[in-house]
Amino acid sequence: MxxxxxxxxxxxxxxxxxxxxxxxxxxxxxxxxxxxxxxxxxxxxxxxxxxxxxxxxxxxxxxxxxxxxxxxxxxxxxxxxxxxxxxxxxxxxxxxxxxxxxxxxxxxxxxxxxxxxxxxxxxxxxRGPGQWDLATEALYSAWIEHLFNAPVEQSLSFKSLAPLLSDPAQNFLYNYLGAREDEGLPAEPDCADLPYYLRAYFAWKLGLPIAYRSCDRGSRTRAPRCQSATIETGFVGTRASVSRFRQVAQALVNTVHSGSVRTSLNDDETDFYPVPLKRDAIWPGTLYADPYGHIMIVVKWVPQSGRSSGLLLAVDAQPDNSVTRKRYWEGNFLFAQTPSAGPGFKTFRPLTRSGGSGWRVLPNAAIDGRSGLPRFATEQARMDPDDFYARMETLINPKGLDPAAAYESTLDALMEQLETRVTSVDNGETYMRAHPGTVISMPSGPAIFETTGPWEDYATPSRDMRLLIAMKVLDALPQRIMRFPQLYVLNGESPARAASRIEQLNAQRLRERSISYRRSDGSSWRLTLGEIYDRRQALEMAYNPNDCIETRWGAPTGSTEASTCRREAPRAQRQRMEQYRSWFSDTKRPPR
Missing domain, CATH: 2.60.40.10 (Immunoglobulins)
Structure with a gap:
């Protein structure tokens, strides 16, 4: 740096x-x-x-x-x-x-x-034309990629977005206005706020308009719906002050939420539109909305090379404002067809001049690709999860992949997810240590996945649901080879033989790979991946920050590992968690 x-x-x-x-x-x-x-x-x-x-x-x-x-x-x-x-x-x-x-x-x-x-x-x-044309959108994409650029093998995680925006080596818009505007700039967007915050920051620096909408959260029978767009033009044609940017950013985060991105794929009254599942349509800066409300931002494609797997890298923000780069795989990018959401890859809807000083947000029919931007496409709405993941695999690894290389790539992604959970759970433990005697209020029903305050910041129901899904994905790779042999380079080996070979490799890796967490007394405890798999049932009720950290990692009652535990969630909360256990064992998030 x-x-x-x-x-x-x-x-x-x-x-x-x-x-x-x-x-x-x-x-x-x-x-x-x-x-x-x-x-x-x-x-x-x-x-x-x-x-x-x-x-x-x-x-x-x-x-x-x-x-x-x-x-x-x-x-x-x-x-x-x-x-x-x-x-x-x-x-x-x-x-x-x-x-x-x-x-x-x-x-x-x-x-x-x-x-x-x-x-x-x-x-x-x-400063450019002051509008979102092809050149400006390409600049935005390049800026996003460079902002989160780092060697693929390097873990990229920050407590908030602020360290990246304040680093001139990563952020080529640092001090763009020449007013020391990035010094001490607060930048702590969470999951749904992150794409909007980045878009607003870029618009502020380049003197561009931005649009956003107030949306509801939908229901179990329909996706979220939004009101007419608010078009902010206070950055256009001027060097807006830091205070003005803060006002706009605050208005954004007070308005948008995960429902803003989960809107139906064919809805015109939205901030985002779906793009084709093609490599040239998914630029850095493209969003991925999963059906349960989590949002990822694409930041880099790494091409397939020899036996090395290709990669699609993305970032997300958590309720505690941490920002982490992750690789695409089924355990991170959840996909399902549900009436309550329009999932998939989406990008910001074009905003153009409507004559004079007016602006308008383009409807779907006008986003036809002739401008050079990705066209509007609803193909994701017609895919089941297996077809979606198979299509994405062909984009990431167009030459196919050796089964062992595919397994190692999937394993690395799972371990990355586990290491991220280590940090999240430790953040909750740090909060509880700093507030002795505190009992964090637990929401009821599906609200455990969507709420505010300390529960949102330090509980991990969504993350744990994804972890349990991710563990199933790794387990199911042999069956996947059998079902989709065309995705793999078998070199004459039968799909059944390749699947058996991967099962043996998995048994070996379960013993070799591990994570470590810090127990209640500060000591470190190592868990092999096999031990974590054996604790899947305990991990179905491990998301409550009122429980000690040993419980949150599934330590067996009465074990040496659990001997340092000094805290337990209230009985009423434990009883409700038991009622909700089936959501996690079935790995199906309940409708609102």
Whole structure:
């Protein structure tokens, strides 16, 4: 991570979906934008001596090279880090730029794909068109990917969004307005608030409008429904203050909730619309809404390579405001057809000018793909879970996957989920230690999954439901190989033989893989994955923070492990948890 600086310059080159032929730049003053190509610079007032960052983003293929001409006329290639797409990106930095004009050229096959100039010192940058066109949406997608970028093998988890937004190495909009606006900026959105907060933050920096709606939560027989859109234009054409952004962000979080994303797939009066299940339609920034209310944000596709599995990475926020990057798999991305929700991949509905200074949110029929943005599509509404997961597997691993590699990838995802639960349960234990004698009120019925206050922050019913589902997914992989052999590279091996081989591998890994948690007395206790599987019945009632941490990890009564337990949930709460046990044993969340 680079040290925080007060001023930075970021250049983002966006290349459109279709090939664009630009005039050859034969004259010194011929640097220009293309119809679907735009060069963004940041901050609005570039300053000499501070890092000049270059971020090339393309939606039609990778850029080969970035050339930078400095004020003296010296032209050099810029070293950069490339990411696959769409959108494709190339990211590099010029350190200590001098005062004067810099020309940046994105090159492809020896031709200039995009060019713009920025004056460092005494100049004002182009802030863009002030509307959500293809170039701006591509910039938003690139920003999301870079914000959460880290090596795949690295665990990426933060107590809130604030550390990421305040890090100029991750957030190329850091101090974009030049007013030290990110210093001390509170950023603690939870699950449903996270996509809205990110969208509002980006709109604030780029001077864009945003739209959001007030929605109900639906019922067991219908998906949530929303009112007409509130269109916030206070950022447009101005450098809005930090206080103005806080006002807008607060209005958002006071209005939106998980129902805002679970709306029916064919509903026009929504903040989001469903996209096709295609790699070129699911950009970073796309949301995934599961039928039970959890929301993930896609942040990166990692292509399949050799025997290595491809990956789709996403982030989510928890009620305690923690933000964590996770890999796509069935244990995280729950899918089911239910009348109470419209699940699947969705993205923000386009917002466009309606003439003069007015704005309108586009209906489904107008989102036809001709703008270059993903088109409206309802194919997810016609899929059962097996078909959905099979389709996603072909997107992530189009060449198929060796059964053992598929197993190891699934196992890694489960272990990642368990490690995340270690943190969540420990957060609850930390709260209870800091508030001795406290008894957290437990909601009744389905409300245990949706509430506010300490129960929402520290109870784990939704997370534990997902964990129990995830454990079933790993267990069922041999049967999956038998049912969908076309998804795997068997090399002449029969599906039955491959399934048997995976069962043997699973028995071995159950003994080898483990997690550790901190008991009530502060000591560490190790649990193998096999022991956790043996405790599945106990984990059906392990979500209550009023219970000691040993109970929350299923420690058997009277065991050495449980000897340090000093707290138990009230009897009335335990009785209700027993009544709700079937939800967890059947891994089916009840309707509202």
């Amino acid at each position: 680079s040290p925080t600086t007060l001023f930075r310059v970021t250049l983002v080159i966006l290349i459109g979906l279709s090939a664009v032929t630009l005039p050859k730049l034969g004259r010194a003053d011929a640097c220009q934008q293309g119809a679907e190509v735009h060069v963004w610079t940041a901050p609005l007032e570039p300053a000499p001596g501070y890092p000049l960052e270059v971020f090339v983003v393309a939606t039609d293929g990778r850029v080969d090279e970035i050339l930078v001409t400095d004020p003296s006329g010296t032209r050099n290639p810029l070293r950069n880090l490339a990411s696959d797409g769409p959108p494709w990106s190339n990211y590099g930095t010029l350190f200590r730029p001098q005062q004067g004009t810099y020309r940046i050229q994105a090159m492809r096959r020896g031709q200039v794909a995009a060019c713009n100039e920025v004056r460092v010192g005494g100049g004002s940058s182009d």
